[in-house]
Amino acid sequence: MGQPQQPEGAGAEEAAAGTDSGTDTGTGAGAGAATGASATRPPLRVGMVGYAFMGAAHSQGWRTAGRVFDLPLNPVLAAICGRDADAVRLAADRHGWASTETDWRTLVERDDIDLVDICTPGDSHSEIALAALAAGKHVLCEKPLANTVEEAQAMTRAAEEAAARGQLAMVGFNYRRVPATALARRMVAEGRVGRLRHLRVTYLQDWLVDPKAPLTWRLRKELAGSGALGDLGAHIVDLAQYLSGERIAGVSALTETFVRERPLPAGAPRGLSAGSADGVTGQVTVDDAAVFTGRLTSGALVSFEATRYATGRKNALRIELNGERGSLAFDLERLNELSYHDGTEPGEHAGFRRILVTEPEHPYLEAWWPPGHGLGYEHTFVHQARDLVHAVAEGRGPEPSFADGLQVQRVLAAVEESAEKNSVYTPITP
Ligand code: SOE
16 A cells, blocks of 8 residues: 555656757657667566466566666566467567567576566465565566465565565556556545545456356455455455555455356457357356445445446446545546545536646656647556656565455455455454
8 A cells, every 4th residue: 555656757857868859849759769768678588377367467667667767777678478378479579579488487587587476366376476586586467366365475574575675566456556546545645635544446348247247256265365355346445445544444245146057168269258168168166256345444334346247237347436625536537637636626627627637747748749649548558667667676566465365355354254254344354
């Protein structure tokens, strides 16, 4: 939790280093500008495990961060790992990785890798992270941190021991790195909404509405840990804690699996889906949706909803915070905007106003495009890479840490426990 990590004047440094495009726009250099200078910086050699949707998103992040931001280390896409040799070779070519491995154990032991980026399903996060930390590497691990609280505890312990040896471990809650959410955190920390009373956070998708959508790994408990709860709920639990700067103290929950049997997948994954095998079905072993309420340590009330059945909602992550002095609202489908109501203004003129979060003073924006030229989903992964590179170079613990990931895991476990007990209020022990 804590303060948002702010970019530190990279645009100005770029200009000073003579890496601006020379067009005198005064707005940072944009993609490609830092390439020459970055080549002379010490490398940060990344080895990534997994190459599907998240692997592609993280690859973009590593590829782009040093070309937009003036980084102290130069991220090098050293090796990518997956079990299928042909598929991983194709992924390496497509995403720009220099070499491939088919066994993650070989990857984490390689002397020419400094940081291991874990983009696999949750069932392997713990084993890979523990091995990578033991091998002396920094680690970035996709969310949710693990499939169980016990795994997340072991990972957090290992990360704390590794920190004493100068290694860093971060969990990939990328939505903290949308400029508008980082700005919202800054505004909450500055007291612009005052004491928080309510948070309303929903994460709505619809890719399971069709009962014939195949039983991909995200629907299997042994691989994914949980369903919409771990996949989408983890993001909104993290955001609620990050934005408020507080912990969730307890929850009451309902979960549901609407379609319990689905066709088995066939062929290569396609985004979140795949082809289906003819006539062969299997059991869905995770939740399709989770609805829960929670209490922050300050006493503020939070409502959460995570579902893959919100027909027509593709990736609708929405947040509203109400405090004694004002309110903030955000919608991922309009991610360059933040709504703010200043409750201290005279009622006559007061109202929600739209902040277009594209000014160079806004988080991460000093190095991108001129005001009004918005960013998208993939930029959150560029910002994630940027922040982690700074943390490694400066030797400071990155956020969100594995301890933050463990706290989210405890909330997810409490949601499941509460849902099993007919929504009984379930406290979360730190
Ligand atoms: C699928 O629901 C998914 O790709 C999640 O796994 C990601 O974390 C989220 O960013 C987008 O949706």
